Amino acid sequence: MQIDILAQPANTITKITFAQNEEITAEGGSMVAMSGGLDVQTTTHKRGKRGIGRAVKRAFAGENIFLNHYKAERDGAHLYIAPNLSGDIMTHELQGGSLIVQATSFLAHEASVDMDVSWQGFKNMLSSEGLFWLKMSGTGKVLINSFGAIYPVAVDGEYIVDTGHIVAFDEGLNFSLSKAGKSWMSSILGGEGIVCRFKGKGTVWCQSHSPSGFGNALGRLLDPIVEHQQ
């Protein structure tokens, strides 16, 4: 499988060229174009696994609950996938470890990678951004997209990242959610809300812009939706 990342950096797209029988699983709605010779199956979760419970979890997680599985019937079949919003795409190669991906940053994974939607690392605290998380494990490539640019931060010790800017992180890192400032008042008034404190050694990938921040900024300027009451 050959993965080419094209038209970087603001409106990036991925071209995947398959050998026969190779498979990839992509987020529903991400297909831009594809050649003939690809079999498409839409499932709630990984093909061959009963996925109703997982689909419900994914629906609850605010992520599109449907995944498209593409399988090549011949060599050279190819597929173009991209996210809806502007931003970049990166490839991450898993070699037995696990990666936690923010749900809206997930684009695709190879068939050899296992995706778990029930990861509940942040379960005890409601994230202000309404973000949810997917756990990728196994070996193989994962494609991740960002809103804006993606930049890695090497954590050695302790590091603080705003939850709206986390794209993905090594599962080996310890983390906890907390307020950004000394008090809740300063955290909320300062617009930072909840941040994630990472501890240990590993990498966190961040995005230069937060989708909810951009949406809120634009939404205020648009005509309001008028609801009529009786």
Add this chain to the structure above:
Amino acid sequence: MSDTNQTSPSVKPLTHVIEGRPDFAYLKVQLPAQETLRVEASAMQAMDKHVTMRTRLKGGFKRLISGENLFLNEFTAQGKEGELILGSSLPGDIKRLYLTQNGPALFLQSGSFLAASTGIETQTKFQGLIKGFFSGAGLFLIKCVGEGDIFFNSYGGIIEIQVENEFIIDNNHIVAFTEGLEYSVEKFGGYKSFFFSGEGLVARFHGNGRIWIQTRAMPPFFAWLNPFRRVVQKKRN
């Protein structure tokens, strides 16, 4: 095009450069003396002082409902070579093609036309209601024939695809394609995929030729943005 002007149609490629690709592309054209370029309304950003503009009403009713501007501007370099800088209202890419009399015609999605030299004739082609409403490319396509330069623009980057036999494109991502390709609007995959894949209807192209797609599309962006609008409650009298 016999009704255009006194100058003979250009049959030489225009000297030009496209900068700022792929996200904020703009086009610089060196227009030879007395040469004319047809440009989509409001696409001119800057030009030499001896380049003059004439606004023409184009095509009338068809153009009115095809989503293009009713007016086309014609820019002419008076007396000596002149520079003209053009761009699109959406951030994205610009692609240039040189068409020949014997080569295939080009079909453009109606909002993608940026500019063409006078040797190119543009015709607005009705797509039929089913294709028009569901293809995402609009009710009309612009067919470009003749010999000369054609420039088109996109939202996001432009990717060129060489098609042999068959290709499927998400309907919102079609920018342009060459004559010789036919397309039909179909559901994506089986019925389960059609309803739940998030892809819905797609355009299936048949034949041999080239297609240009854009890496982003406006409708999904609006669909994402809409929930961020404020909600105002009003009492009904």
